[in-house]
Every structure is written in C-alpha cells, then in structure tokens.
Amino acid sequence: MSSEGKSGPAGSIATPTGAPGALNRGGTFLDTLVSANPVTGVISRGRAAILALVAGCLFILVLTLIFPEGSFGAALLLEHSKESPFPYPFTIQNMMHLLFFVGLGELFVRARVGKWEMAQLHAHFLPEDEASVLRIEDLGGIRRKVTHHFDGDNGFLPSLINMAVLQLQATRSIDQAVSVLQTSLGLLESKVEQRYAMVRYLAWVIPTMGFIGTVSHLGNALRLVDPNHMDISAVTSALGIAFNTTLIALIESAILVLIQHVVQTREDAAVGLAGEYCLKNLINRLYIS
Secondary structure, three states: OOOOEEEHHHHHOOOOOOOOOOOOOOOOOHHHHHOOOOOOOEEEEHHHHHHHHHHHHHHHHHHHHHHOOOOHHHHHHHHHOOOOOOOOOOOOHHHHHHHHHHHHHHHHHHHHHHHHHHHHHOOOOOOOOOOOOOEEEHHHHHHHHHHHHOOOOOHHHHHHHHHHHHHEEEEEHHHHHHHHHHHHHHHHHHHHHHHHHHHHHHHHHHHHHHHHHHHHHHHHHHHHHOOOOOOOOHHHHHHHHHHHHHHHHHHHHHHHHHHHHHHHHHHHHHHHHHHHHHHHHHHOOEOOO
C-alpha cells in the first residue's frame, strides 16, 4: 500500500480485534449449551431454540403461579379454566407461548449476528484514509487478515473482501472483480432472506393455532347449550376463552413480525454497507500498473 509522500507494507494495515473463540469444550453441560460460534461469538440457532423453550416453560410456570385456575388472567393468558376442552397445561395457548419464545430466540440470534456484522465495518480491514492507494502486491496481506473472520454463514464484509481479492489476484481485472462483488452481494441478500424463513413460519403458524383454538372452543361452547337447562355463565365463559385464543395469537404474531422487521433491516443494511465499503476502500483504491 502506498500513499502520497509515504509508503508502507500491506502488513501495516490495522488488524481488527479477534473474533471471540469457542468456549471451553471441557466445561459443564450449561457451558456446552450456550457455547458460541467461533467466528461470531453468538450461540447457535439450535441452542437458542432450546434455551427459548426453557424460558417459555418458565414463563408459563410463573403465570400459572400468579393467576389461579378460573381467574380472568388464567383464562386470558393460559386458557386455564374448567371450560377448556384441553387438559392443563397442554392447551393451545401454552403451545402458542412456546412457539412465540422459539421465535424470540431465533430473532435474538439474528440480532446478535447483525450487530456483529455491523461491527465488522469498523474493524479496519482496508485502508480508509483519503491518500492511501493499494497495489496488487498488497492484496495478499489483506486476505490473510480477513481469513479467520468469516465462515460459510457469517462475515459479510470479510467474505466479500476475500472474494474480490481472489478475483483481482487471478485476473488483475477490476471489471471482473466488480462483477464478482455484485454477484456475491446478491447471494448474500438471498441468504439473509432465507435466514428469516423460520420466523416467518412461526409468525404464520401462531395465528393459525389461535384460530384452531377458537374453533375448538366454539364447538365446546355449543355443546354447553341445552334448551332445557341453559347455563348462560358457562356458555359465555367458553366463548370468551375461544376469542381470547385468537387475540393472544394475533398479539404474539404482531410482536414477532415487528421485531423481525427491525432485526432484518439491520442485517440487510450490513450487506449493503459491506458492499459499499469494498467498492470505496478496495476497488476504488486499487492501482494496477
């Protein structure tokens, strides 16, 4: 790399702080459960789902202890009432709560990864001052710096730099490097979209379960209708539980969709900013003699 009035080796480029390593594999079961990805330092999706299910069970347990059977809160939030056709705690609403927490766990992982991806933009993989110019000879040192900062799923910026550098070293063509960079950006955008497939499914299946619960409770309410001995209180209570199921399902689905929008927007932005960073600090700085 060279600059006006001074020059220096490629190795003089600032090295980013190392990515967190994997936790000690010889630790306890809890250490293993929450062990992190060696590149991003974020727990895996499977482990996040397990922890989310545990948190969901604790959430249901706390609500069960707070709201006794038959109370308004128990009927609204837990479907814990004698009018419910399902044995407690195996109710539609509790199943929805568990799925909701699994969705939150998935979004937690995506949020942490998105934050890590944004942090890579400030890792100074490439020269960022106005005067520096890169030569082909400098690219090997740059590639060595980013090698351990990405894997098959994470590390938008390091992977784009690696791909562009390989193309430049192979062809010494800036046009081909830009073409590869654009193709890689499209693949990354598609990959980000696919990562939210599970959340989109959960945001769909929770209201579906709510409607199923409503239909089953409506059927149960109709069975309570006896022209010879009408128990209005039991019928209205069963109808109330029926509509509560759909209400809670729609609220939980709306929360998941809102959080998904916020988290996915950050991850999409990380892809776009990574591409812009490569164009500005790699492609536009490269001098080929």
